[in-house]
Amino acid sequence: MNPTRSSLDVALAASALALTALLTGCGSLPDRPARATLYDFGPLLTAPAPAPVDAAPLPTLSLAEIEASARLEGTQILYRLSYADANELRPYGQSRWSVAPNQLVYQRLRDALAQRRTVLNREESATMARTAGRVPRTLRVSLDEFSHYFESPARSAGLVRLRATLIQSAAGGDxxxxxxxxxxxxxxxxxxxxxxxxxxxxxxxxxIAELVTWVDQVR
Known part of the structure; x- marks a missing residue:
């Protein structure tokens, strides 16, 4: 018997066993955590309604960033079970907003307002005040509720609550x-x-449609 050949056979067999053990071990590793599904509001597909021919142009408006509670400044999609405990906000595990809800609402509101008037952010409004000496009205909005609300295990709705304040700034104050x-x-x-x-x-x-109509009517 050739001792060299025998040693080589033993080494090859040991390598094969080690490779088998390695592959078996890899197969037993836990799967990667599933990536969360991201959602946003999608495109705004509604065409703006044509303004009446004799309608006066709407004044420029400054839109402040939308305020929200700390819970609504995150990206979790929240729901309430009113039949269990309506005071508890619960997050969906594998679904999230692409950005915080107050940012999604802000962009949607700005797009809706801009269909009929010029809309400025805070910096643009400050620039206008310095260069033109005019301060536009400011719309401040707070997002007070934004949840998937369950009345029963089989019945649910999207619940949104906004509070809007229209402010005029002047030298003497707001x-x-x-x-x-x-x-x-x-x-x-x-x-x-x-x-x-x-x-x-x-x-x-x-x-937002209700809010825009209300803003347009305030004189």
Whole structure:
């Protein structure tokens, strides 16, 4: 018997066993955590309504960043079970907004307002005040509720609540021109995160439409 050949056979067999053990071990490793599904409001597809021919142009408006509670400044998609505990906000595990809800609402509101007037952010408004000596009205909005609301295990809706304040700034200080709250619910097509997203987008668009109409009417 050739001792060299025997030693080589033993080494090859040992390598094969080690490779088999390695492959078996890899197969037993836990799967990668699933990536969260990201949602936003999607494109704004509604065409602006044509303004009446004799309508006066609407004044320039400054839109402040939308305020929200700390819980709504994150990207979690939140739901409430009113039949269990309506005071508890719960997050969906594998579904998130692409950015915080107050930012999504801000962009949607700005797009809606800009269909009929010039809309400035805070920096643009400050520049206008310095260069033109005019301070436009400021719209401040707070997002007070933004959740997938379950009335029962089989029935749910997107619930959005906004509070809007229209302010005029002057040398003597700010004055409140008008203030109003808006609360809108829209039924969810399914009792899960995708259904909640669709309902919240629909409720947000409806609340924003009401808010824009209200702003346009304040004189």
């Amino acid at each position: 004055s409140v021109l008008a203030q109003r709250s808006f609360m809108v619910q829209r039924p969810a097509p399914s009792t899960d995160a995708p259904g909640g997203v669709k309902a919240l987008v629909a409720a947000s668009d409806a609340a």
